[in-house]
Amino acid sequence: MSQQTLPTRTAPGNVRPGAPAREAPPHRPGLALAIVLTCQLMLILDATVMNVALPRIQSDLGFTAAGLSWVMTAYSLTFGGLLLLGGRIGDIFGRRRAFVAGVALFTAASLVGGFATSATWLIAARLAQGVGAALAGPNTIALVTTTFTETKARIRALALLSGIASAGFAIGLILGGILTQAASWRWVLFVNVPFGIAAVLLAPRFVREPERHPARLDIPGALTATAGVAALVAGFTRAAEEGWSDPWTATLLGGGVLLVAGFLAIEARTRQPMLPLRLFADRNRAAAYAIFLLGPAAMMSMFFFLTQFLQDLRGFDALRTGVAFLPMAAAMFVLTRAMPRILPKFGPRRLALTGIPVMIAGLLWTTQLTASTAYFPGVFGPMLLMGLGMGLGFVPLTPTIMANVPAQDAGAAGGAMQTMQQTGASLGLAVLVTVFGTASRHAASSGSSTLDATIHGMTTAFTVAAGFAAIALLVATTFRKR
Template sequence: MTAPTTPTAPAAAAMAEDPGTPRLTSRQRLVLVLLLGSQFMLAVDFSILNVALPDIGRGLGFSLANLQWISTAMMLPSAGFTLLFGRLADLAGRRSMLLAGMALLAAGSLAGGLATGPAMMIAARVAQGLAAALATPAALSLLTTSLPEGPLRDKALGLNGTLMSAGFTIGAIFGGVLTDLLSWRWAFFVNVPVAVAVIVAAPAVIPESRGKRTRLDLPGAVTVTGGLLTLVYGVTTAGRLGWTDPSALGWLAAAVALLTAFWRIELRAQAPLAPVRVLTRPTVTWGNLGGLVTFAMESSLIFLLTLYMQQVLGYSPLRTGLSFCGIGLAAFVGGLLAPRLIGRFGTRAVLTCGLLLQGVATGALFLLGDGGNAAMTVLLAASSAGAFGHISAIVGYMVTATSGLPDAEQGLATGLTSMTQQVGVTLGIPVLSAVATTRAHATGSVLSGVHTALLADAVVVLAGAVLVGTGLRRRH
């Protein structure tokens, strides 16, 4: 029950004891523990059910074709509503939005653990997705407004990135352990006491925070939310039915139309949901592009390695989950070191080099064979190196995309970074899954499909590194 908050307390203390960093006050340490704990728990939720899906399907009567909706039902609202809820946090109060998200998460998790059929499970996952959209940008903006811009905030964002990345990995481990030893229902129940603890403690520790009150840009809110929902649904449909499927192409076309309409509305709105002057800032544009690339391709990598270990090496869900421990450790170390690297070399260098390391390490996984100790040595070494680069890129993009903006716009900035994270996590897997499946069908070899998808992953990350490095250089 205490797993989400255990890593944050010593990390926060380490920040306070670093002689090169201003000291955190006692209240700031408590704020940090609460906010990072909530972020960690939300990250765990995105991956904890992945290895449990077959058991849930058998227990609740999901057909094989509908099993993917257990994941998609959470991903759709979490990606679609994050930007809107991040802006609402600026207006209605960031602490209020965090508490609302935690309350909805507790209710959705309890419903999921008690689910008796597919409809109840899907409703619970939608509630969890909306909770993530409510709480993630609110927690991030509370973090950035609670600490002054500079080394202290950079370290806090580094810890946040570390715990988010570790949460995705630990979620896979928890999912395997809980499913094998207890029941998949405990993957839901563990959230409830942690969410309740945040709800009880936050009002006494975290002051309310909001930006300048203004009218809500309703047309902008409708178009961007609709555009993101149709984009995510279109990509997941294409990954399931193929990229030439008429329905998938129709959803993607609708997404382009809605997002184009959103841009045009923001150019003319008196009180825009996302001011174009913010969206076109080089730090916001290129920082979020780097975040989109690193999240999309790392989540895809975890999927591809799961496919490789279970279908090529024949590993059990528990052994597969435990094999990701090296990735989690490397991500934790990277998150602690990345702020220091930013202080020495700057955000552009850390973001770009993190992407380069992630891309090169992913490319090295092409050496994976069909078994033996050598295959696991390559997997552990390359995936750990890539995880270090990945978390460095996460910290680099978060610092880049939230720096130089006033507190009144931190909800928007952190909403954008949260949206980038959740859209990336959602979009990456369907795209590379389609690549792997197409190649596997053509060759009759799952390993061949994994190899092709890994190369595509590496190419995308390396191209992203070049684009981000070039784009951020032009701002000077």
């Protein structure tokens, strides 16, 4: 398949000779950052905000137990699979324009999803949300890097953006619990609408459009990347439902591996790739990308399985479940605020080598859960450790990745970062749901009660999640010492 050549557009700051100049938005970087951060939080929230509402969604719309994971996976899959394409579209057509268009689509899909009357309807809306998020997400990072050019200001802005991206997962659970309990699970989607409309109206007024760069849209790369990740997630999800002996499971997983390999081959020989492999030439950036893949794969177990543990086994309602994640969100918020001071002092290597072991300790603690485990300290403790570990280990990664990225690659670099995060989350959840299903079925066939089999499946999934984090720790040792 050949690449499609797109016409070069002119940025507001680079008007063609003889064309009337358009007045640039007033330079208010603080307000521009607030708009971008609010939208980034909104996009990240929707990766987990549905978690605490899952029991009610399952009851109202008739989801199967395994199919219920698609409420989260449908969003993270399209979000992660199309991020690289969204970043490149922003580079070509204008990052602010792509950002506004993505937020508009995300907002419209949220409104439609809130009125869903069937499982298919809701999943279709979640897929559309993911497409909008993929268009807006990578351009939030590119807009920040072009708005803040002074080093300290850029580190501060990127640390805030990274903190929002990490803490947003936990904040989503808290907000989801409040809205589900106070109103309905539908308001978990409706709440996006006013914020999305405000961003669409305010961004053209206060966020400046960076210079555009002539390029080609890498259609073959976009298709193979998205299809490959989708096939892998579908394969793991089918294994959870049908087992590893199912022929479709092997077909999907094998096809996914081949498609991802094909994507890398295309990117290596394409003149203007969607994912420039030169981004991985910097050792620190390559390590940060790998940790962004492995970290979310590990922490999704906390959000998905602990939500079910608290609601189904400990009898928490939606509000109590959401508030239960407050220690994790608070720890990450505190570290996010401190990161602009401690990152230049200690560097990403020391912070990652400190934070990831704390995260592993939290995951290993959850492997000791039983049906009688009380919230304090049996759940509170692991959540606090996870919040501290993720704050130290992951918040520094965004400034590390975006440091010294050429302007023409800012969208691609930001898209690659969020691709790793969302792909790790969707693949990690698919793998862990498969591990949970296999372990719980094995325990049930060995004579364990349904309750004991469920607990065994969860603790086995937490053990595998700790393994993901351990690999991330090994990767962190490759950061340069200075």
